[in-house]
Amino acid sequence: MNKVILCGRLTRDPEVRYSQGENSMAIARYTLAVDRRVNRSNQQDGQTADFIGIVAFGKSGEFAEKYLKKGTKVIVTGRIQTGSYTNKDGVKVYTTDVVAEDQEFAESKNSSAGNGGNFGGSAPSNEPAPSAAGDGFMNIPDGIDEELPFN
Numbered sequence: 001m002n003k004v005i006l007c008g009r010l011t012r013d014p015e016v017r018y019s020q021g022e023n024s025m026a027i028a029r030y031t032l033a034v035d036r037r038v039n040r041s042n043q044q045d046g047q048t049a050d051f052i053g054i055v056a057f058g059k060s061g062e063f064a065e066k067y068l069k070k071g072t073k074v075i076v077t078g079r080i081q082t083g084s085y086t087n088k089d090g091v092k093v094y095t096t097d098v099v100a101e102d103q104e105f106a107e108s109k110n111s112s113a114g115n116g117g118n119f120g121g122s123a124p125s126n127e128p129a130p131s132a133a134g135d136g137f138m139n140i141p142d143g144i145d146e147e148l149p150f151n
Contacts, residue, residue, distance in 0.1 A: 002079040002080055003077070003078075003079060004076075004077070004078050004079060004080055004098050005075065005076070005077050006032055006034050006052060006054075006075070006076045006098065007034065007073070007074070007075045007076075007106055008032040008033050008034035008035065008049075008073070008074070008076075009032070009033050009071055009073050009074075010030050010031070010032060010033075010068055010070050010072050010074070011030070011031040011032070011033050011051060011070065012031065013030070013068070013069055013070050014028040014029065014030040014064040014065055014068050015028070015029045015030065016028045016029075016061060016064065025057060025058050025061070026056075026058060026059075026061030026062045026064075026065060027055065027056075027057055027061050028055070028056040028057075028060070028061035028062075028065055028068075029053065029054070029055050029056075030053075030056075030064065030068065031051050031052065031053055031054070032051070032054050032074070032098075033049045033050075033051055034049060034050050034051075034052055035048060035049050036048050036049060036050060052098055053095075053096070053097040053098065054076055054078070054097065055081075055097045055098070055099050055100065056099075056100040056103065057099070060100050060101070060102075060103060063103060064100075064103060067105075068103070072105070073105070073106040074103055074104060074105060075102075075103070075104045075106050076098060076100050076102070076103050077102040077103075077104075078098045078099045078101045078102070079098070079101065080096060080097075080098055080099075081096075081097055081099045082094065082095065082096050083095045083097075
């Protein structure tokens with residue numbers, strides 16, 4: 001089984017290209033910084049994150065282009081794909097990427113506002129967002145209590 005689940009932040013905006021041909025397809029590439037669980041007594045180089053290459057094709061690539069930005073915290077589900085190519089100097093280069101099958105926001109838009117104001121919420125909807133009171137709960141107008149299935 002080849003299944004990967006990662007949670008991390010984008011290190012930069014996705015780089016998106018479109019394939020050539022009649023049915024062009026979006027191909028988005030970005031790097032995800034994923035925190036490591038660090039055993040303090042066994043810490044070797046001080047690095048506490050891994051930087052993992054992600055590739056998203058088609059609709060997933062379009063989603064990444066439209067909604068993902070540097071600093072956005074996302075959960076990516078996918079598979080590991082390895083490959084190789086020969087570069088212009090004639091050296092064989094080996095690659096390892098995660099091919100995204102699903103990308104989800106890992107925090108709300110408001111949570112990411114303290115993170116440099118990057119977009120980290122869900123896809124925008126046509127419905128207005130309910131206003132929140134200072135205590136974090138939604139205000140319910142008077143007279144609606146009778147319509148609620150609980151008290």
